[in-house]
Amino acid sequence: MRKPVRAQQLDAFDRKILAILQRDNNTSQRTIGERVNLSAPAVQRRIKRMTEDGVIQANVAVVDPTAVGQSVTIFAEVEVISETAEQIEAAKRAFASAPEVQQCYYVTGEADFILVIVVPAMTDYEALTRRLFFGNNNVRRFRTFVAMDRVKVGLSVTTES
Amino acid sequence: MRKPVRAQQLDAFDRKILAILQRDNNTSQRTIGERVNLSAPAVQRRIKRMTEDGVIQANVAVVDPTAVGQSVTIFAEVEVISETAEQIEAAKRAFASAPEVQQCYYVTGEADFILVIVVPAMTDYEALTRRLFFGNNNVRRFRTFVAMDRVKVGLSVTTES
DNA sequence: AATGAAATGAGAGCGCG
DNA sequence: CGCGCTCTCATTTCATT
Numbered sequence: 001m002r003k004p005v006r007a008q009q010l011d012a013f014d015r016k017i018l019a020i021l022q023r024d025n026n027t028s029q030r031t032i033g034e035r036v037n038l039s040a041p042a043v044q045r046r047i048k049r050m051t052e053d054g055v056i057q058a059n060v061a062v063v064d065p066t067a068v069g070q071s072v073t074i075f076a077e078v079e080v081i082s083e084t085a086e087q088i089e090a091a092k093r094a095f096a097s098a099p100e101v102q103q104c105y106y107v108t109g110e111a112d113f114i115l116v117i118v119v120p121a122m123t124d125y126e127a128l129t130r131r132l133f134f135g136n137n138n139v140r141r142f143r144t145f146v147a148m149d150r151v152k153v154g155l156s157v158t159t160e161s
Numbered sequence: 162m163r164k165p166v167r168a169q170q171l172d173a174f175d176r177k178i179l180a181i182l183q184r185d186n187n188t189s190q191r192t193i194g195e196r197v198n199l200s201a202p203a204v205q206r207r208i209k210r211m212t213e214d215g216v217i218q219a220n221v222a223v224v225d226p227t228a229v230g231q232s233v234t235i236f237a238e239v240e241v242i243s244e245t246a247e248q249i250e251a252a253k254r255a256f257a258s259a260p261e262v263q264q265c266y267y268v269t270g271e272a273d274f275i276l277v278i279v280v281p282a283m284t285d286y287e288a289l290t291r292r293l294f295f296g297n298n299n300v301r302r303f304r305t306f307v308a309m310d311r312v313k314v315g316l317s318v319t320t321e322s
Numbered sequence: 323a324a325t326g327a328a329a330t331g332a333g334a335g336c337g338c339g
Numbered sequence: 340c341g342c343g344c345t346c347t348c349a350t351t352t353c354a355t356t
Contacts, residue, residue, distance in 0.1 A: 010228070010229065015229065018222070018224050018229065021221070021222035021224075022221055022222055022224055023219075023221065024219065024220055024221065025186070025187075025220050025221055025222040026186075026220050028347085028348060028349085029348075029349070029350095030347095030348075030349095038325085038326095039325070039326050039327080040326090040348085040349080040350095041325080041326070041327090041349095041350080041351085042324075042325060042326075044349070044350070045324085045325090053228070054225055054228065055224060055225055055228040055229070056222050056223070056224060056225075057223045057224065057225050058184075058185065058222070058223040059185055059186050059187050059220070059221075059222050059223070060182070060183050060184065060185070060186055060220075060221065060223060060316070060317065061179070061182035061183055061186040061217050061219070061220050062217070062218045062219040062220070062221060062316055063179050063182075063183060063216060063217060063218065063316075063317070063318050063320070064215055064216055064217075064218050065318045067171070067214070067215065067216040068171060068176065068179065068216070068318055068319075068320045070318050070319060073266065075266065075268060075275050077306075092310070092312045095312065095313070096312050096313040099319050100319065101313060102313070102315050102316065102317065102318070103313055103314055103315060104312040104313040105234065105236065105306075105308040105310065105311060105312060106308065106309050106310040106312055107236060107306040107307060107308050107309060108306065108307045108309060109236075109304065109305060109306035109307065110304060110306070111306060113312075114236050114306060114308075118318055118319070143270065143271060144270060145238075145266075145268040145269065145270040145271070145272060145275060146268060146269045146270065147266040147267065147268050147275075148267050148268060148269060149253070149266065149267040150266060151253045151256065151257050151265040151266060151267055151274075152256070152257040152262060152263070152264055152265040153264055153316065154263050154264060154316075155221070155223055155224075155263065155314065155315075155316060156221065156224070156263065157224050157226045157229055157231050157263070157279055158229075158231060158260050158261065158279075159224070159229045189332085189333060189334090190333075190334070191332095191333075199340085199341095200340070200341050200342080201333085201334085201341095202334095202335085202336090202340080202341070202342080203340060203341075205334070205335070206340090209335090323356100324355105324356090325354105325355080325356080326353105326354090326355080326356100327352105327353090327354085327355100328351105328352085328353085328354100329350105329351085329352075329353100330349105330350080330351070330352090331348105331349085331350075331351090332347105332348090332349075332350085333346105333347090333348080333349085334345105334346085334347075334348085335344105335345085335346080335347090336343100336344080336345075336346095337342105337343090337344085337345100338341105338342080338343075338344090339340105339341090339342080339343095
């Protein structure tokens with residue numbers, strides 16, 4: 001089940017606050033207030049409300065993968081054989097449950113899934129493919145793209161027009 | 162230029178702390194200390210050191226794209242014509258500068274770049290392709306994958322073996 | 323109904339042993 | 340590394356429009 005996001009309209013204040021928090025969520029409420037022309041408690045209320053509403057989904061630290069020995073980033077395009085609802089759900093669960101899989105999207109186009117995978121070395125990816133792709137008889141084929149450079153990385157989203 | 166990450170060895174404490182901060186960076190130092198069996202100031206010192214060393218790259222809020230009217234997530238595989246260093250750098254800059262482009266990777270394989278793009282609607286993506294792909298005479302071709310479901314999303318990285 | 327000002331309490335950031 | 344302190348910041352209360 002997915003989070004029930006009561007997507008009500010966000011006003012200009014909310015959007016500005018989100019823009020700041022997406023860059024640095026340790027910014028003090030007083031500082032945010034000064035930048036958006038609001039008092040600290042007002043900022044506090046809005047952040048709380050957006051968190052409850054699921055607009056703010058999490059507050060996380062971004063860690064450099066190479067610093068923790070996870071130096072290989074890989075994209076994998078996966079094509080499945082059967083696209084029945086049960087089969088798709090099973091594949092989603094299988095992919096999402098692997099800790100090496102950072103991101104998993106179900107897509108339209110020439111592939112069915114796109115995975116973003118981070119592993120210490122290529123041998124680990126090889127092992128993962130055996131487990132995740134060759135070990136899954138609903139996977140028809142997959143294509144691998146090895147990242148040579150992380151040109152831009154982020155989950156941030158444009159909140160201002 | 163890229164950040165100079167003095168990638169020294171992280172011990173088991175550091176890795177546990179990172180694992181916690183990647184889930185919720187608002188966790189108090191006292192709570193973290195209890196979970197990893199360390200005092201709060203010790204936790205603070207480690208976090209400060211890892212931040213200075215670039216292991217922790219940022220602290221950000223994760224915002225639900227649909228809540229801010231950015232409801233379409235798209236993957237684009239881009240193949241370029243010339244792969245000279247200057248041309249590649251120019252492409253990197255062009256892709257990274259677009260705010261709709263959340264993530265951009267330079268990859269090996271059947272494509273040269275993979276982009277993760279988030280826009281309010283398909284028409285916005287269409288406009289973006291004109292600007293970014295058709296307007297760039299070094300782009301040979303590109304393929305589009307529209308995300309129907311964000312099965313798993315994260316920048317988190319496995320810090321524990 | 324949402325805001326801003328003031329008071330309270332928790333947590334971060336120090337130096338100390 | 341842990342213990343104490345200080346001080347900033349988050350959080351609540353209350354009056355106001």
